[in-house]
Structure formats: C-alpha cells, structure tokens
Amino acid sequence: MNELKIILLCSTRFALPVLRELAFFNMLAVVAIPRFSDELIENVEMVLAETGIPIIKLNKETFAVQLQEAIEANHVKLGLVMTFPYKIPSSVYDLPVNGFFNIHPGPLPQYRGADPVFHQLKNQEKQAGVSVHKLDEGIDAGPVVISEMMRIEPSDTYGLLTTRLSNLAAKLTGILIKLVSFNISIPSRPQDETKARYYKKQQAKDIVIDWQTMDADSIIALINACNPWNKGAVTKINQQIIRLIHAEKLPGETADYKDPGHILDIEDNGITISTIRNGAIKVIIIYADEGFLMAKNLKKLGVVPGNRFEMI
Amino acid sequence: MKIGILYPRSNAHPGMMMDFMDGIKTALKQQQLNEHIRLVSESVGLGGQEKEVYEKAEKLLMLEGVDILVGYLDLRVMEILKPLLYASGKLVVVVNPGANYPQNWVPQQNIINLTLQHSFLCWLSGKRATQLIKTNAVTATSFYDCGYLHTAAMVKGFIRSGGEIKYNYVNNQRYDNTFEIKQLTEYLSQEKQLYSLLCVFDSLPASLFYAQLNTFDDAGSLQLFVSPMMLEKEALEKIADKYQFSIVGYIPWHSSAENISNQEFIESYQQQTNRTPTIFSLLGWETGFILQEIYLQNDGQYTDGIELAGKLAKVKINSPRGEMKLDPETNYFIAPICRCSVKSNSDKLTVEYIAPPEKEWAEFVGEPLDGVSSGWTNTYLCY
Numbered sequence: 271m272n273e274l275k276i277i278l279l280c281s282t283r284f285a286l287p288v289l290r291e292l293a294f295f296n297m298l299a300v301v302a303i304p305r306f307s308d309e310l311i312e313n314v315e316m317v318l319a320e321t322g323i324p325i326i327k328l329n330k331e332t333f334a335v336q337l338q339e340a341i342e343a344n345h346v347k348l349g350l351v352m353t354f355p356y357k358i359p360s361s362v363y364d365l366p367v368n369g370f371f372n373i374h375p376g377p378l379p380q381y382r383g384a385d386p387v388f389h390q391l392k393n394q395e396k397q398a399g400v401s402v403h404k405l406d407e408g409i410d411a412g413p414v415v416i417s418e419m420m421r422i423e424p425s426d427t428y429g430l431l432t433t434r435l436s437n438l439a440a441k442l443t444g445i446l447i448k449l450v451s452f453n454i455s456i457p458s459r460p461q462d463e464t465k466a467r468y469y470k471k472q473q474a475k476d477i478v479i480d481w482q483t484m485d486a487d488s489i490i491a492l493i494n495a496c497n498p499w500n501k502g503a504v505t506k507i508n509q510q511i512i513r514l515i516h517a518e519k520l521p522g523e524t525a526d527y528k529d530p531g532h533i534l535d536i537e538d539n540g541i542t543i544s545t546i547r548n549g550a551i552k553v554i555i556i557y558a559d560e561g562f563l564m565a566k567n568l569k570k571l572g573v574v575p576g577n578r579f580e581m582i
Numbered sequence: 583m584k585i586g587i588l589y590p591r592s593n594a595h596p597g598m599m600m601d602f603m604d605g606i607k608t609a610l611k612q613q614q615l616n617e618h619i620r621l622v623s624e625s626v627g628l629g630g631q632e633k634e635v636y637e638k639a640e641k642l643l644m645l646e647g648v649d650i651l652v653g654y655l656d657l658r659v660m661e662i663l664k665p666l667l668y669a670s671g672k673l674v675v676v677v678n679p680g681a682n683y684p685q686n687w688v689p690q691q692n693i694i695n696l697t698l699q700h701s702f703l704c705w706l707s708g709k710r711a712t713q714l715i716k717t718n719a720v721t722a723t724s725f726y727d728c729g730y731l732h733t734a735a736m737v738k739g740f741i742r743s744g745g746e747i748k749y750n751y752v753n754n755q756r757y758d759n760t761f762e763i764k765q766l767t768e769y770l771s772q773e774k775q776l777y778s779l780l781c782v783f784d785s786l787p788a789s790l791f792y793a794q795l796n797t798f799d800d801a802g803s804l805q806l807f808v809s810p811m812m813l814e815k816e817a818l819e820k821i822a823d824k825y826q827f828s829i830v831g832y833i834p835w836h837s838s839a840e841n842i843s844n845q846e847f848i849e850s851y852q853q854q855t856n857r858t859p860t861i862f863s864l865l866g867w868e869t870g871f872i873l874q875e876i877y878l879q880n881d882g883q884y885t886d887g888i889e890l891a892g893k894l895a896k897v898k899i900n901s902p903r904g905e906m907k908l909d910p911e912t913n914y915f916i917a918p919i920c921r922c923s924v925k926s927n928s929d930k931l932t933v934e935y936i937a938p939p940e941k942e943w944a945e946f947v948g949e950p951l952d953g954v955s956s957g958w959t960n961t962y963l964c965y
Contacts, residue, residue, distance in 0.1 A: 448632065
C-alpha cells in the first residue's frame with residue numbers, strides 16, 4: 271500500500287482531511303495548488319512541515335507542464351483532484367498508471383460546477399453529497415465510482431457543511447485507494463446526461479437578498495450559503511450595504527407583518543425583519559463597514575424599526 | 583429470478599449460516615417459489631477480508647449474472663463493495679443482526695438493510711434505564727462485544743436521556759470455567775451504591791456473566807439493562823437458581839409471538855429442517871419473503887435496484903415479528919419489538935410485544951453524529 275504514490279491537486283480547504291490522511295499513511299507524493307490560493311498554501315505548508323512532501327505552486331499558463339513534470343519526477347501512480355479551477359488535459363490525467371479521479375463536493379450529475387456546496391445550500395436541498403468520478407475531457411462529467419449523500423442540518427453554513435463533506439470525502443477516498451490496492455479495474459457508472467445540471471461559479475446577483483421574491487426559508491438558505499466565505503448575504507438599508515451572516519426563521523405567520531424587508535423590532539438578541547407570505551426572520555449577526563457586529567448594533571448606525579431593507 | 587448470496591461463517595455461532603440459508607429456503611418452499619427463485623451462494627469466510635468479499639460479490643454479479651445480491655455482511659465491509667454495487671445498479675439486501683450502525687444514515691439507494699435492530703434495541707435499553715429512576719450506571723461488556731457499536735448505542739441512549747456512566751468494565755477472559763468478574767464486583771462492593779448495569783454480551787459470555795453476578799453479595803440491589811443476545815434462551819437457560827438481580831431489555835422476536843406468520847414460520851421451519859428456528863433462521867425467512875415480494879411485483883424486470891427498493895418501501899412484509907416495513911429515509915426495515923424482563927428473585931422471562939417504535943427509531947437515526955469512532959472494530963459476523 272505504501273508504494274502507491276499520489277498527487278493531490280486542490281485549491282480549497284475541502285482537501286485538507288484527505289491530504290492529512292494521505293500524508294499520514296505515507297502515500298502523498300506531491301501536492302499541487304494554484305499560486306493564487308495563498309491561504310491554502312500556507313495551511314498545507316503547516317500540515318506538511320517536516321514531511322519533505324513537495325508543494326508545487328501552479329501558474330495558470332504553465333500548470334499542465336508543471337503537473338507532468340511533478341508526476342514523472344515523483345513516480346506518481348494515482349492522481350486526485352479536489353476543487354481545482356483549471357481544466358486538466360488528457361496529457362496530464364492519462365499519465366498515472368492508476369488514473370486520475372475527481373472528488374467533487376456535490377452529487378453528480380445534478381451538481382456539476384465549481385462550487386456545489388453553495389448551490390446545494392442555496393437550493394435548500396435536504397441532503398448534500400460527495401461524488402468520486404474518473405476524470406475525462408468533460409467538466410465533472412466522468413463515470414462515477416462512488417457517491418454518498420449526507421443530511422444537511424438546519425444549522426449548516428457553507429463552512430460547516432464544507433467541513434462535514436470534507437470528512438466524507440476522506441472516507442470515500444479511503445475506499446477508492448483500497449480498491450486501487452486490490453489491483454482491479456475500478457468499477458464506475460456513466461452519468462445520466464438527462465439529469466445533468468451545471469452551476470457556474472456564483473456571481474454578484476446570486477448572493478443578494480431579493481426581499482420581494484424570496485421567502486424566509488430562501489433568505490435563511492442564502493445567508494447560510496454565504497457564511498463565511500462572503501461574510502454573509504448582501505442587502506442594503508439606509509443607503510448602506512451590509513451582509514447578514516447569521517439569522518433564524520421565526521415560526522408561524524402574523525398579520526402584523528408589513529411589506530417584506532421591514533424592520534419590525536430591534537432587540538438585544540437580534541432584529542426582526544418581515545418577509546413575503548407573512549413570514550419573518552430574526553437576524554443575529556451582521557457584517558458592515560464597521561466590522562462583524564451583533565445585529566442590534568444597527569441602531570448605532572441610525573437604523574430604527576420601520577426602516578426597510580432593499581435589494582442592492 | 584436468480585439470487586446471489588454471500589454468506590459468512592461464525593465461530594461464536596457455528597449454526598448461524600445454516601440457519602440463515604435454511605430460513606430462506608423454507609420461506610421460498612412454503613410460498614412454492616423454490617422453482618422460480620434460484621439461489622447461488624458464495625462463502626466469504628469470517629466475512630472480514632475485504633478483498634475476498636469484493637471478489638466473491640463481483641463473481642456473483644458479473645459472472646453469475648444474479649438479479650439481486652443478498653449479503654450477510656458487516657457494514658464496515660460493505661463500504662468497500664459500494665462502488666461495485668453502484669456500478670451494477672442492482673438491488674442489494676444487506677443482512678446482519680445490526681450490532682453496528684452506519685456513521686451516515688442516508689442510504690445508497692439500491693442497498694436495503696434487514697437486521698435484528700440490535701444497536702437500536704441497545705439504545706432503547708439505555709433510554710429505559712433512565713426511565714426506571716437510576717441515573718448512575720456501570721457498563722459491563724466484553725472485549726469482543728465492545729468492538730461493535732451496540733455498546734456505544736446503549737451508552738448513548740442512556741447518556742442522552744440524562745444518565746451518567748460511573749465505571750466501564752470490559753472483560754477479556756476465556757469463555758470457560760475460568761471466567762470471572764472479580765474486578766467488577768470489587769468495584770460494586772466498594773461503591774456501596776445502587777447501580778444500574780448496562781450490559782452487552784453475546785449469549786455464551788452472558789450466561790457466564792449471569793452466573794458469576796448471581797453469587798455477588800449485593801446482587802439483589804442490581805438492575806441490569808441488557809443487549810438482545812443476553813435475553814436469548816442460550817444466555818438465560820444455564821443458570822440453575824433464580825436470578826438475584828432484575829433484568830430488562832429488548833429483543834427483536836420471541837418464538838411465543840401469537841401471529842399467523844410466526845406460527846407458519848415455526849411450523850414450516852421445524853417440518854423442513856427438523857430443527858427449532860433461531861434468530862438467524864428468522865433473518866433467512868424474512869429475506870425469503872422480501873424476495874417473494876420482489877418476484878411478485880416485478881414481472882422479470884430486476885435491473886433497476888433503486889426502483890425495486892422504492893416499490894418495497896410501499897408494502898408491508900408479514901414477518902414473524904409482525905408487520906415489517908422499509909423506512910425510505912434509511913433503507914432499513916423496521917418491525918415490532920419485544921420488551922423483556924426478569925424480576926429479581928425470579929427465573930421467569932416476561933415478554934411484552936410492542937408496535938414498531940417509529941418515533942424512537944426516528945430519534946435514534948436522527949441523532950447528530952459526533953464524527954469520532956472507535957479504532958477497535960469487530961467485523962466478524964457473530965452479530
């Protein structure tokens with residue numbers, strides 16, 4: 271088993287549990303990370319300190335050549351990809367004798383694309399998943415080896431769900447590596463193209479709260495999907511842009527609620543905002559130019575009950 | 583319909599596999615389906631060698647071309663089969679006593695699970711211990727038994743309901759006349775408190791444990807909450823005297839159940855094998871009824887395991903336990919259970935039949951996972 275040398279391509283912390291396990295079991299030959307992922311590089315350098323495992327910093331223009339060289343120099347037999355921004359050519363993924371596999375933080379083919387964790391949360395899915403598939407010329411389109419779903423908990427934010435999925439990814443990677451060690455043809459199943467959906471990396475419009483169309487559940491889902499990477503979902507009040515980081519849906523309906531987006535109450539434990547369909551949410555933490563704040567501190571910025579949040 | 587069966591052997595229960603296979607055959611014969619449903623089986627030894635299990639499963643699916651795979655396998659070993667089963671798309675029925683439970687209850691949709699619900703029943707016993715007043719407990723188990731998650735389930739059920747574990751006792755001795763529990767009884771003597779004992783033992787060590795504990799001076803003040811195997815006949819029948827302590831626990835099935843399915847099961851099994859059915863025969867019999875349901879529902883079309891599992895979730899299976907149904911959230915069959923008790927200074931087992939505890943099941947599978955699991959794992963199919 272120790273002779274199986276692996277290259278890991280990654281750009282986010284989703285890869286860290288897998289990276290730690292591979293390093294622990296002495297299978298990690300080399301890690302390749304895009305040069306722009308400063309924070310991850312720093313983190314990986316810390317994890318791999320004193321292991322002697324090289325970290326290749328990839329340039330967008332030359333990454334394919336860099337990878338070919340790294341695979342050959344380190345006698346790599348298996349390639350793993352975990353959230354990688356560049357399309358990998360066959361001249362790279364055909365090199366390792368045991369192939370190249372993508373460990374994707376979403377069910378396939380339903381959640382192809384760069385950031386399925388965000389979209390699964392935003393879409394209010396009940397479950398999120400990880401899929402391991404063989405690399406081919408498509409994007410997240412190769413035959414699936416294994417896929418596993420887990421419940422999305424009501425308290426899951428983007429950060430928490432990513433951590434849980436990264437642990438699931440480590441488990442599935444362990445299964446893949448065991449199969450490789452059996453020296454068999456790895457079983458897989460082609461994706462059903464009729465169910466395929468590709469999600470582009472989220473744009474500015476995807477992270478903005480539309481108080482006129484989004485109900486309380488949708489708003490909470492968006493807030494969770496934007497926490498922590500975007501410091502929350504974006505909205506505007508009294509000409510100031512703020513981000514809502516943590517909020518809860520208030521139970522039941524009340525006829526007292528005014529138009530959506532109105533502040534109904536400001537209390538020590540949060541601010542109550544009306545939503546469409548006579549719903550309401552309680553916002554507890556926000557981010558503003560002044561910093562991360564308890565929502566009640568909006569009062570210090572001149573916000574009072576009756577003021578109205580708007581779409582930017 | 584061609585069925586592939588992966589079967590293990592067990593050192594602790596040598597008759598386990600014969601009972602299981604005879605259970606299937608008896609059920610199919612009783613339904614006059616033994617001419618229509620063909621069984622092809624492969625031994626997987628003790629069931630712990632992943633590569634061996636994988637190769638046998640691959641052989642049944644790819645070479646034998648079975649329509650459905652039945653695997654009497656532990657969950658941890660099942661993990662390595664998941665890519666193969668996913669690629670095949672066929673329905674897989676995983677059978678085991680349920681002493682382990684998954685870290686993630688969301689199922690691979692073409693895999694369904696038939697168990698004796700042992701972990702769940704242990705969890706219920708732990709909860710029951712807090713309901714019967716005593717909130718301090720000592721756990722008592724064996725080195726082999728605590729390699730399964732049923733011990734963790736019992737402790738979890740107890741702690742989550744407000745209990746507190748004061749002492750953990752793990753016996754690592756041989757199961758013969760040298761077996762003793764001195765370390766445990768010394769602790770109980772020193773503490774001088776009324777304790778609940780949360781006990782998880784297989785039937786043979788359970789009989790030895792009961793015998794030793796019965797001679798303890800303060801045995802009359804102890805209340806035992808026990809795992810299902812500790813309520814099996816083999817565990818209880820070996821004590822000559824009355825039990826000084828009281829015993830409470832849950833079992834998946836008791837032969838005295840007064841329903842038609844149970845009567846048919848016992849009569850058919852005895853008639854065809856000349857043996858008394860066991861819990862392993864029960865699992866085989868129920869597997870046979872699941873196969874019957876699939877055969878009757880699907881008119882020769884068995885390639886889509888997800889579809890077959892979906893159809894099974896809409897029907898009730900008449901089991902000797904009572905009406906059994908597939909929980910679509912977890913793909914586990916749930917069934918009525920029995921609450922058992924032996925009063926102190928008695929030797930009479932009282933059995934109370936309870937409808938499927940769906941609310942408690944939902945609570946059990948809905949518990950957040952802590953993300954930490956024991957490094958010591960037992961994948962032998964003793965359970």
